[in-house]
Amino acid sequence: MTHRERVLAALNHQEVDRVPVDLGATRDSSIVKEEYLRLKEYLGINGNRPIRLLNRMMQVVEAEEEVLEYFDVDLRGVGPGPPEKGGDKELGENRYQDEWGVVRVKPPGSFYYDLVDSPLSGPLASSDIMNYGWPDPHDPGRIKGLREKVERLRGSTDYAIVLSLPSPFVHISQYIRGFEDWFIDSVANPRLLGMLCDAILDVTLAMCGDALEEVGELVDIVFCADDLGMQNGPIVSPEIYRRLFKMRHKRYLQFVHDHTSAKLAFHTCGSVWDLLDDLIEIGVEILNPIQVAAAKMDTIQLKKRYGKHLSFWGAIDTQHILPHGTKEDVEREVKRRIGHLARGGGYILSAVHNIQPDVPPSNIVTMYEWARSCSVSTKS
Template identity: 50%
Template sequence: MSQEQSLEPVEGPVLSRAEGMTGRERVLTALAHQEPDRVPIDFGSTWITTIHADAYEQLKRHFDIDSPTVIMERMQQACFVDEHILQHLDVDTRGVFYGLPELACNQWMELPDNCFRDAWGITWQRPPTSYYYDMIQPALPGDITISDVLNHQWPDPHDPGYTRSLQQRVKAQRAGTDRALVLNISVWFVQCSQFIRGFEDWFVDMAANPRLMSVLFDLLTDIMLGTIGDVLAEVGDLVDVVSVSDDIGMQDRTTVSPEMYRRLIKPRQARAFRFIHDRTPAPLMYHTCGSVYAIMDDLIEIGVNALNPVQTDAAYMEPDRLKREFGDRISFWGGINSSRILPWGTPEQVRDEVRRVIRTLGPGGGYILNSVHNIQPNVPLDNFIAMFEAAREFGTYPLAEQ
């Protein structure tokens, strides 16, 4: 998915800009575990650090923006953010997105009742009262064999639409901004396989049929790395950060035991992350929701440079614990509570949360500020604005002198 956005000057009030580093320098300095001039701010650069389309309509009204809302990720209703808003908020990042497939795929189909079937053969529906699309029909449910997996109609990883004009667009994007460019790519074989099999069958397979899951994991990884290889060949030297996403955490633990993770998931992630690092000097930001404390050392070992979203209200994911035990080896990207503070707190409570997280995760660098996952429709506008204002107020280095 791609969208070219104007970089013309913004009229009207803009949050006070700090003289000194550019956004690109600020982000890369922080990710190198050094202190920049202030804590970098991300918003809208990835499909897991942006805003829900319904919430975005309110934000556009506030900033008097009349450009159309463009969805970057349909299931979450995550959308692109207008460049004028990013400039108003002095955001340090900009997203890079590869193109849509062009080749005919008879798996993809719009269906009645607000449903669609995606390129993997998974059927989704958005209920009238829901923020999101829910998976309602897996692609390969029930009692299946390895042959069924191998003979399923899979997407073409080398579809020319993914990279058509990509290098030209990103060169222009890089020349037009001094903000850090964050490339969004897909290494989501865990979640993808859950939707392909259905959650109950997936968990049964992980325990009782690991051979089937190994074949499925490897096949999905091959497909995804095929596309990633083509994309990085075009823009690997033009982007500043690479963002990947695959949830392996729940509120109180990892999705599977750490032992099962190390046996079935970690080797494929290690292969994928090594593949990425071999093709770009950009640091790797990895998104997984939930509690992943038990496998933090594993993630660091296989090449994760920054963890997102730092779900601070999940078990053992307290910022002080993470910074103390892992902060010299991995950076943190996110951390501002979006389940309680942003939707239900006051602007002053948001300010307190931002100050607390910055003072915990910010010392020595290694922190990029963002909400824990996308901004949802239940987040009051005043709280959203308070997060950015507090980030600028409390994020200037040296933090100890504030």
């Protein structure tokens, strides 16, 4: 099988010659910069090349082709670029304001940028939302070179192509409003929070429309992200999700389905078992990252209950096994998740979310080597 054939067969719930694997096809399935440099050194790959980031806040990298080929990764990612005008504004060393007006700082010794200023926190009126300085969704920088890159991947490689789109509205509304006010609003002022989410959704859908018009017919998977879970359950009750957010997610997902025949992958961290019927109903086809250490995210039960409706992407534990496990622990983890999720297709193997700086590079190598060694006959 070619890489693309393998991925598409898996996503169509067909048996494959081996489980497809991902590293870096999305901003939520990559590796943090410091860990990436350690991994390259461990592999003996030249460490002097400039590092390109997929996401500045999370400090996750666009892995180089040499690394992806080493692990025989089946997917390649693309996405909109930064705007030509109105992008990140530098506010000093390791401090910036993004195009949504959110300010972030990278503290000394930290691996990431932390949220320090939410522009619409505190007392909020509808006029504040209506008059807010929203990003220009049609800035030409967003799609500059996108079609050329996808056409090159389509024409000269056999990799499955993943288009990452802007997050729908949950993430962004939390950053703009501030987490404390956001959670209060979800109960005490849902009308105003809904208005904020709609304003954001208007912008992100316009961004999505431009990207999909450029390459929607050329990509195999479309990927979007809005975290709905935490360690022990959803971030809001299922009732609040259904009342306030579900129809807005449906609007976003239906827009994507209307503009491409690609499979639709939805990233949400945490324990989201209680929301899976809702997500399937509104158009999610692939679930990422399968945070197996979170409550109710048991891979046997996920496959049994939802395996006919969802494909699964991720599931190799980054909270315990990858950072703290032995080589044998990692091997068992890979074999276990393949055994639970890959029978009859429907599984792309990767780490749960981005690989963090506490993971020994040897465990990363073991994960991918063992994934390649697990043939169809071992999926039991």
